[in-house]
Amino acid sequence: MSVRTAAMRALIPAFALAGVSLSTVLPTDDERESADYQTVLIFRNDDLEPGHADELRREIDQIFIDEGVPLTNAPIPIQNEEEPITDDEEFCEELREQYEEHPDIFEYSLHGYYHTPSTDQFYVGDGGFSSGEQSEFGGLPYDQQRSRIEEGRRILEECTGATTHSFVPPFAPYDDATVQALAEEGITIVSSDNWFTRVYFGETDLFETYGVLHVPANNDFVSDWETHEFHDQSYLREAFDEAYENGELYMQTLHYWTFTSDERLDELRSFIDYVKDQDGVLMMTIEAFADAYREERLVQTNDGWTYTPPDDDDELAVYSTGALDESSEGSDDETNWLDSVISAGRRIVDQ
Numbered sequence: 001m002s003v004r005t006a007a008m009r010a011l012i013p014a015f016a017l018a019g020v021s022l023s024t025v026l027p028t029d030d031e032r033e034s035a036d037y038q039t040v041l042i043f044r045n046d047d048l049e050p051g052h053a054d055e056l057r058r059e060i061d062q063i064f065i066d067e068g069v070p071l072t073n074a075p076i077p078i079q080n081e082e083e084p085i086t087d088d089e090e091f092c093e094e095l096r097e098q099y100e101e102h103p104d105i106f107e108y109s110l111h112g113y114y115h116t117p118s119t120d121q122f123y124v125g126d127g128g129f130s131s132g133e134q135s136e137f138g139g140l141p142y143d144q145q146r147s148r149i150e151e152g153r154r155i156l157e158e159c160t161g162a163t164t165h166s167f168v169p170p171f172a173p174y175d176d177a178t179v180q181a182l183a184e185e186g187i188t189i190v191s192s193d194n195w196f197t198r199v200y201f202g203e204t205d206l207f208e209t210y211g212v213l214h215v216p217a218n219n220d221f222v223s224d225w226e227t228h229e230f231h232d233q234s235y236l237r238e239a240f241d242e243a244y245e246n247g248e249l250y251m252q253t254l255h256y257w258t259f260t261s262d263e264r265l266d267e268l269r270s271f272i273d274y275v276k277d278q279d280g281v282l283m284m285t286i287e288a289f290a291d292a293y294r295e296e297r298l299v300q301t302n303d304g305w306t307y308t309p310p311d312d313d314d315e316l317a318v319y320s321t322g323a324l325d326e327s328s329e330g331s332d333d334e335t336n337w338l339d340s341v342i343s344a345g346r347r348i349v350d351q
């Protein structure tokens with residue numbers, strides 16, 4: 001029995017005796033008003049590991065704390081094929097403290113195992129084998145994938161103190177066996193890139209297989225992985241604008257260690273500010289997104305999204321730039337969900 005169910009059962013006799021209707025006491029659907037949004041944006045930051053650009057990792061995290069915007073961090077559980085990240089107590093303590101202090105900002109996703117390619121001949125669609133596509137998981141036998149996921153997750157959770165429900169495959173490729181292994185391990189979200197899901201699964205948007213929700217990313221800040229050159233700011237803004245206009249989910253990935261100059265860090269701040277200037281944007285972690293989507297509190301409509309916050313939004317990793325129809329619904333209404341978000345002391349909503 002969940003804590004909530006137990007509490008409700010404990011309440012029933014007392015209220016029944018007092019002649020009070022339960023519906024007047026417990027939260028009703030009316031108190032959790034839904035509102036319309038144009039798009040949902042997820043920021044995902046890959047490759048966290050100790051001793052690799054630690055200062056940049058802290059700077060990126062601080063930007064998201066300062067902006068109040070949720071960030072899904074994806075650490076690699078094992079370094080150099082033999083050193084679990086739990087060996088570095090300072091690193092794990094930082095991640096743990098940060099999560100405890102800002103559960104409304106951070107979440108941790110499992111980023112592979114060693115993050116080294118097991119194959120560079122991974123099958124990517126009808127074209128057959130593509131020699132260019134490295135994969136750490138795709139192509140490996142199921143049992144091996146499953147034990148890597150189990151062990152990787154154990155290390156990550158021991159390090160961060162947070163439960164992990166999502167997986168980010170290194171280099172992007174993965175296969176059906178990966179998804180089955182994730183499902184067996186209770187990891188219900190996989191986040192790759194849409195260039196890969198397009199060729200392997202024939203999908204670029206959200207889809208589900210074996211009960212696992214695939215949430216592919218759209219773009220990284222880096223345009224060229226040889227030189228680590230960044231996209232023009234206008235390129236990323238246009239990509240976001242397109243998702244915004246089409247009412248699609250947009251996932252922006254970043255690799256913290258590529259933000260090697262103040263100028264690059266400013267580009268990140270400036271992209272976040274650009275998004276914040278648009279009405280009707282929800283920014284969420286991957287898990288906050290998947291939970292809401294599965295519970296049908298977040299529903300994709302013809303031209304955007306309808307979102308209803310959960311009963312208990314104390315630690316909700318969601319930032320809203322303001323619902324689209326906020327003014328027509330009356331922001332003075334005490335039951336407006338945005339007010340409840342504000343009263344929870346979590347967000348300042350730009351009006």
Ligand SMILES: [Zn+2]
Nearest residue numbers: 046047170171
């Ligand atoms: Zn990576």
